[in-house]
Amino acid sequence: MCGINGVVAYHSASGAPDEAELLATREAMRARGPDGAGAWWSLDRRCGLGHRRLSIIDLSDRALQPMTSEDSRFVVVFNGEIYNYPQLRAELEADGTRFRTTSDTESLLHLYARHGAEMVQRLRGMFAFAIWDEARRGLFLARDPYGIKPLYTANDGWTFRFASQVKALLAGAHISRDPEPAGVVGFHLFGSVPEPFTLYRDIRSLPAGHTQWVDAAGPREPEPFSNLAEVLAKGATDPAPAVEITERVRAGVLDSVRAHLLADVEVGIFLSAGVDSGALLGCMRDAGLGEIRAITLAFEEFRDTSEDEAPLAASVCEQYGAHHVVRCLREQEFVQDLPAILEAMDQPSIDGVNAWFVSKAAREAGLKVAISGLGSDELLDG
Numbered sequence: 001m002c003g004i005n006g007v008v009a010y011h012s013a014s015g016a017p018d019e020a021e022l023l024a025t026r027e028a029m030r031a032r033g034p035d036g037a038g039a040w041w042s043l044d045r046r047c048g049l050g051h052r053r054l055s056i057i058d059l060s061d062r063a064l065q066p067m068t069s070e071d072s073r074f075v076v077v078f079n080g081e082i083y084n085y086p087q088l089r090a091e092l093e094a095d096g097t098r099f100r101t102t103s104d105t106e107s108l109l110h111l112y113a114r115h116g117a118e119m120v121q122r123l124r125g126m127f128a129f130a131i132w133d134e135a136r137r138g139l140f141l142a143r144d145p146y147g148i149k150p151l152y153t154a155n156d157g158w159t160f161r162f163a164s165q166v167k168a169l170l171a172g173a174h175i176s177r178d179p180e181p182a183g184v185v186g187f188h189l190f191g192s193v194p195e196p197f198t199l200y201r202d203i204r205s206l207p208a209g210h211t212q213w214v215d216a217a218g219p220r221e222p223e224p225f226s227n228l229a230e231v232l233a234k235g236a237t238d239p240a241p242a243v244e245i246t247e248r249v250r251a252g253v254l255d256s257v258r259a260h261l262l263a264d265v266e267v268g269i270f271l272s273a274g275v276d277s278g279a280l281l282g283c284m285r286d287a288g289l290g291e292i293r294a295i296t297l298a299f300e301e302f303r304d305t306s307e308d309e310a311p312l313a314a315s316v317c318e319q320y321g322a323h324h325v326v327r328c329l330r331e332q333e334f335v336q337d338l339p340a341i342l343e344a345m346d347q348p349s350i351d352g353v354n355a356w357f358v359s360k361a362a363r364e365a366g367l368k369v370a371i372s373g374l375g376s377d378e379l380l381d382g
Contacts, residue, residue, distance in 0.1 A: 003029025003052035004077040005163035014158035026050035028171035040066035058103035080127035083259035138215035145226035147208025191350035257283040273309035276373030327361035
């Protein structure tokens with residue numbers, strides 16, 4: 001993951017943004033992007049963009065962000081990965097576009113220059129990004145259809161701010177901490193804060209599958225470009241024949257896994273004893289990946305019981321020839337890490353503790369990227 005942030009003083013009577021705020025917001029997201037940091041300001045200092053980088057594609061300095069187009073008209077900050085980037089690049093180069101990097105970030109600049117807001121219809125991936133258009137004096141924001149990548153905004157009627165984390169916006173010290181009752185109640189009902197709400201009244205999430213434009217007239221209402229619920233509802237009215245479902249699902253999952261393997265670093269997997277992650281491991285092997293490292297969490301209290309997932313996960317690894325890394329968690333470590341977990345958790349989530357420890361295990365193993373089965377229960381109705 002990466003961390004993006006920005007501030008735009010759009011009202012003519014508002015003061016120029018404070019550089020200290022931009023940097024404080026950016027540095028609050030250091031954990032999201034430990035590999036580098038950058039900042040950019042428009043010539044009139046009315047717009048500032050910040051970025052913390054986790055290097056996945058094109059690890060060189062030429063792919064640093066904020067990234068500016070060759071003619072200096074567009075500047076982008078981007079969190080995510082564009083899985084159809086190789087195809088997009090080939091199409092753009094065939095039309096005469098010249099690339100300076102091998103990063104997927106640069107493709108966003110070229111696509112926006114050619115297609116404007118309609119560029120999002122060409123993207124396959126997980127993303128949250130912002131592009132400053134110097135000629136139009138405006139900011140374009142977009143978030144992927146699944147809402148995988150977070151993007152939070154705040155508007156006080158004078159200045160517009162955005163960041164990848166709620167706590168990062170608060171770190172800028174220009175946003176009220178007044179609570180949002182809907183966010184608090186939603187967490188207690190659902191185990192997570194329902195979008196577009198957050199825990200704070202003045203901070204909202206840009207909805208999944210939406211874009212937003214900000215200029216001198218202020219931020220426009222977010223506009224949808226994709227609706228996952230509508231896609232699923234349409235599929236339910238015209239289901240595939242029963243005899244085709246298994247192969248169609250397998251083909252779709254394999255295609256998705258193959259796309260997720262696009263990286264210039266090693267890609268591992270979070271492996272439980274469940275069907276979802278086990279199936280993904282098999283697809284990684286079928287997609288042609290050679291060496292695969294699988295990370296499994298085990299708990300000392302569950303050893304030699306039916307709750308212990310490690311033995312079954314080990315059998316799956318043996319089946320597919322993967323290198324199995326078992327990380328055993330004990331109560332003492334949980335108690336010791338709990339303050340850091342709560343500090344790192346941007347919005348409260350009942351699944352946050354598990355995510356912390358499996359990510360910690362992956363980092364200890366030297367992995368930057370890992371596939372997981374998160375979301376399969378929701379998409380496949382359990």
